[in-house]
Amino acid sequence: EAGVVQSPRYKIIEKKQPVAFWCNPISGHNTLYWYRQNLGQGPELLIRYENEEAVDDSQLPKDRFSAERLKGVDSTLKIQPAELGDSAVYLCASSLVTGSNTGELFFGEGSRLTVL
Amino acid sequence: DAKTTQPNSMESNEEEPVHLPCNHSTISGTDYIHWYRQLPSQGPEYVIHGLTSNVNNRMASLAIAEDRKSSTLILHRATLRDAAVYYCILRDVAGYSTLTFGKGTMLLVSP
Numbered sequence: 001e002a003g004v005v006q007s008p009r010y011k012i013i014e015k016k017q018p019v020a021f022w023c024n025p026i027s028g029h030n031t032l033y034w035y036r037q038n039l040g041q042g043p044e045l046l047i048r049y050e051n052e053e054a055v056d057d058s059q060l061p062k063d064r065f066s067a068e069r070l071k072g073v074d075s076t077l078k079i080q081p082a083e084l085g086d087s088a089v090y091l092c093a094s095s096l097v098t099g100s101n102t103g104e105l106f107f108g109e110g111s112r113l114t115v116l
Numbered sequence: 117d118a119k120t121t122q123p124n125s126m127e128s129n130e131e132e133p134v135h136l137p138c139n140h141s142t143i144s145g146t147d148y149i150h151w152y153r154q155l156p157s158q159g160p161e162y163v164i165h166g167l168t169s170n171v172n173n174r175m176a177s178l179a180i181a182e183d184r185k186s187s188t189l190i191l192h193r194a195t196l197r198d199a200a201v202y203y204c205i206l207r208d209v210a211g212y213s214t215l216t217f218g219k220g221t222m223l224l225v226s227p
Binding site for chain 1: 152157158159160161162165201203214215216217218219220
């Protein structure tokens with residue numbers, strides 16, 4: 001079974017440029033998460049989707065970050081314009097949440113962004 | 117979210133058992149204790165979780181204190197591949213709640 005697929009794995013851009021990350025979750029998973037991980041820190045939630053609906057985007061910097069999850073499957077995370085402080089690893093995770101399970105999260109390998 | 121406290125780092129020798137502690141004195145009755153680990157250059161992966169009773173799976177064991185204010189992740193025989201950052205996370209029984217990561221414990225394994 002394929003895991004969570006993210007692309008690109010690495011991206012180097014200059015500040016003020018736009019950048020987009022793509023995530024393909026595990027088939028059938030209804031919940032999708034975007035996390036950001038700075039060096040030496042644990043991942044921090046940016047946004048959580050339940051199917052197509054963003055149910056928790058309180059930590060998403062909405063002035064420059066946007067996300068969408070079309071048809072409740074794939075998702076994209078965009079930054080425009082990028083700032084130096086956006087350099088980090090962006091992690092996508094998915095889970096299947098039902099009334100009878102605790103929704104173990106499966107993570108992709110992440111997209112490492114470097115802003116120069 | 118209830119918080120957890122973990123040592124910043126721990127060291128172990130290969131093939132020896134490892135006990136990774138976690139304190140969670142403000143745990144609520146509906147919080148599960150989850151452990152994830154993150155190998156270098158990879159995303160976190162699920163290790164184990166429990167509510168009240170001790171739990172075992174192919175990766176590890178989870179020992180939960182009777183008052184649930186602390187827990188210990190046990191790796192029975194550490195290998196070099198177990199070198200990772202281990203995160204102890206409290207998560208409400210409702211599966212829709214978000215995982216909130218702390219800094220975790222970096223486990224170093226020596227040959």
